[in-house]
Amino acid sequence: MERQELETVIYEKDGPIARIILNRPEAANAQSSAMVWDVENCLKDAENDYNIKVVILKANGRGFCSGHDMGPGGGPAYAEFKEAAEYGHPWAGQAKLFTWPVLHIWEFQKPTISAVHGYCVGGGTYFALLNDIVIASDDAYFQMPLPQGLGFPGGETLIEPWVTMNFHQTYEYLYLSQTIDAEEAKRIGMVNRVVPREDLDATAELIAWQIAQAPLSVLMGIKAGVKRAWETMGMRVNLQASLQMMEVTGHAGDVAAWRKENADKGYGPAPRKVAAQRAEIALEEARKRYPDLKA
Numbered sequence: 468m469e470r471q472e473l474e475t476v477i478y479e480k481d482g483p484i485a486r487i488i489l490n491r492p493e494a495a496n497a498q499s500s501a502m503v504w505d506v507e508n509c510l511k512d513a514e515n516d517y518n519i520k521v522v523i524l525k526a527n528g529r530g531f532c533s534g535h536d537m538g539p540g541g542g543p544a545y546a547e548f549k550e551a552a553e554y555g556h557p558w559a560g561q562a563k564l565f566t567w568p569v570l571h572i573w574e575f576q577k578p579t580i581s582a583v584h585g586y587c588v589g590g591g592t593y594f595a596l597l598n599d600i601v602i603a604s605d606d607a608y609f610q611m612p613l614p615q616g617l618g619f620p621g622g623e624t625l626i627e628p629w630v631t632m633n634f635h636q637t638y639e640y641l642y643l644s645q646t647i648d649a650e651e652a653k654r655i656g657m658v659n660r661v662v663p664r665e666d667l668d669a670t671a672e673l674i675a676w677q678i679a680q681a682p683l684s685v686l687m688g689i690k691a692g693v694k695r696a697w698e699t700m701g702m703r704v705n706l707q708a709s710l711q712m713m714e715v716t717g718h719a720g721d722v723a724a725w726r727k728e729n730a731d732k733g734y735g736p737a738p739r740k741v742a743a744q745r746a747e748i749a750l751e752e753a754r755k756r757y758p759d760l761k762a
Contacts, residue, residue: 475502477527478509483520483679484672485513489594492528497536498590500545500564506594507568510575520683521675522575524598525582525668531607534589535565537737558714565590565623566710572597573706574694578678578686582671583607584664588739590622596630596657599690602671603649604664609657615644615745616738618722625709629702631655644742 469480477488487509489496496502506524513519526532536544551560572579572594581598588610595601595609611627613619620641621627627637636655639645649661662670678686716722729735734744754760 473505476505484675485519485522487524489526489532495533496526496528497533499536503564503568510571520679520686521578523580523671523675530585531583531587532591532594533586534591558710561623562710569593569624576687576690580671580675582667584667593626601658602660603658604667605649605661606664607649608646609652610646612644612738612742614641616742618726619713620716623710624706630657
């Protein structure tokens with residue numbers, strides 16, 4: 468087996484299986500620039516290696532991925548964002564980090580599996596849910612906290628309508644910044660299987676080896692056929708276009724006032740914390756009208 472320890476991931480190649488292991492547990496596997504590029508470079512290597520048939524994406528630590536790396540003030544801490552802003556471009560840095568590399572997970576030409584445990588939040592959900600097969604441990608949970616937590620309509624690549632293929636469920640998930648546990652994620656089609664935490668790695672490994680029994684050309688044919696079916700419905704265009712909507716919304720005046728209110732009242736800065744505080748306020752208001760209401 469070949470094994471490389473990169474700055475933020477461990478990359479293994481074991482016969483026909485490649486494993487990309489997020490390895491920034493001290494920072495909750497937050498998506499730093501280095502992690503984005505480490506994952507991207509591993510994908511490129513696996514894609515160009517004819518011996519590799521399947522990629523497994525998983526993580527070390529207490530959870531899968533906590534989303535974008537946040538700076539001290541609660542905003543993203545990325546040199547790519549700052550560089551684009553210096554040149555006056557409103558979204559080039561965001562696209563460079565969180566549109567094209569995320570699209571590469573979707574467009575990767577070989578089968579992919581994610582093995583998700585613990586927290587899977589924000590941009591981390593895109594790392595997990597854009598894979599072909601998603602295995603979740605029974606302690607996994609998923610959330611896009613940005614609508615209620617940071618004033619964005621979603622992430623840079625809005626995968627949620629395509630992951631659930633149910634607009635009612637998608638609206639509820641995004642409008643409320645809903646936290647969904649593993650069993651609920653399976654019920655609505657976000658994940659394939661839920662297994663005990665201690666069985667997660669073995670289950671993903673078994674599925675990978677089962678897939679790898681087929682010829683690479685067959686696997687790539689399946690991947691191309693399914694992917695084209697979804698892209699014919701507009702998925703790829705939608706994933707690209709959502710970044711512009713995110714940037715326009717993020718600069719709206721009412722969003723700026725709302726963010727200031729959150730800061731003034733000490734709700735933040737973490738989006739998940741802000742979303743939780745807003746949920747408490749909503750519950751208080753509803754109970755004024757319906758005292759017996761349960762959360």
